[in-house]
Amino acid sequence: AQKVTQAQTEISVVEKEDVTLDCVYETRDTTYYLFWYKQPPSGELVFLIRRNSFDEQNEISGRYSWNFQKSTSSFNFTITASQVVDSAVYFCALFSNTGKLIFGQGTTLQVKP
Amino acid sequence: EAGVAQSPRYKIIEKRQSVAFWCNPISGHATLYWYQQILGQGPKLLIQFQNNGVVDDSQLPKDRFSAERLKGVDSTLKIQPAKLEDSAVYLCASSLDRDTEAFFGQGTRLTVV
Numbered sequence: 001a002q003k004v005t006q007a008q009t010e011i012s013v014v015e016k017e018d019v020t021l022d023c024v025y026e027t028r029d030t031t032y033y034l035f036w037y038k039q040p041p042s043g044e045l046v047f048l049i050r051r052n053s054f055d056e057q058n059e060i061s062g063r064y065s066w067n068f069q070k071s072t073s074s075f076n077f078t079i080t081a082s083q084v085v086d087s088a089v090y091f092c093a094l095f096s097n098t099g100k101l102i103f104g105q106g107t108t109l110q111v112k113p
Numbered sequence: 114e115a116g117v118a119q120s121p122r123y124k125i126i127e128k129r130q131s132v133a134f135w136c137n138p139i140s141g142h143a144t145l146y147w148y149q150q151i152l153g154q155g156p157k158l159l160i161q162f163q164n165n166g167v168v169d170d171s172q173l174p175k176d177r178f179s180a181e182r183l184k185g186v187d188s189t190l191k192i193q194p195a196k197l198e199d200s201a202v203y204l205c206a207s208s209l210d211r212d213t214e215a216f217f218g219q220g221t222r223l224t225v226v
Contacts, residue, residue: 004155033212043202045156045217091155099168099211101146103155 002027004094004104012110013082021077021107023092029053032096034068034075039089039106051075082111115139117218119205125224131193134221138186138207144168145182146215147190148204156204162188163211195225 003026013019025034036048049059051068059066063080079086092104118137126132138145143164148156159178160170165185173180177196182188192199202222206215 035214037217042219043222044219045204045206047214047216050214095212100158100161101215102158103148105155 002094002096002098002100002102004092004102006090006092006104006107008107009105010108010110012112014112015084016081017111018078018080019082019109019111021079021090021092021109023075023077023104025073025075025092025094027094027096029096029098032094035093035095035101036066036075036077037091037093037103039091041088045091048077079109082109084111084113087111117205117207117216119203119218119221121221122219123222123224125226126195128197128225129194131191132195132223133189133191134203134205134223136188136190136205136218138188138205139216142207142209142216143185144208144211144213144215145188146204146206146208147180147188148206150202150204150220152201159190159203161211168211192223195223197225199223200225 005024032053034051037045039045065078067076089106089108091106095101120135145162147159150156159173160180161168162182165182180190202220204220206217208215
């Protein structure tokens with residue numbers, strides 16, 4: 001079965017704090033892709049990152065970084081020095097040989113000034 | 114580059130009425146998705162097209178929902194008759210191919226009263 005679990009429903013931090021959003025996935029496929037999307041209040045899902053299952057290197061993009069660990073089936077997302085504009089719902093998603101892009105339930109991040 | 118276009122942005126209908134949503138994907142994108150996102154949940158795949166063929170419609174309530182993608186470009190999702198539980202945001206997305214990142218439109222917020 002393919003499944004994505006985002007155990008944190010809501011997270012609230014104060015601006016400039018670092019915050020990590022957890023994502024745990026389940027798949028029996030050896031080839032798969034993991035994604036993170038941001039959904040601001042406007043509603044549009046904004047693509048953040050795509051990672052294939054053979055590339056376990058961590059990635060950093062500005063204040064964003066991603067930690068992919070196959071051993072624990074996790075693909076966590078860290079925002080460093082959070083800003084109010086980071087407030088949104090963040091979704092982790094899995095694409096595997098089923099051909100479907102499956103989303104987790106999402107984590108609502110609130111960054112307070 | 115133009116993004117995924119959806120219309121209308123908002124729609125309010127009474128139960129048992131019909132409604133149709135339109136999606137124009139990014140030019141050249143072979144894969145088109147329709148997702149249903151109920152408030153507080155992650156997007157759920159309704160149907161996935163590869164060019165003008167259906168790849169997956171296992172979660173589409175076929176007794177009331179239908180979708181088509183004529184000529185492998187634009188797509189229409191129809192609900193007839195609508196139920197109260199169909200109230201949700203309907204998101205259209207497209208990708209170059211099935212395992213590449215999907216780009217989402219702003220969605221259509223449907224309220225069934």
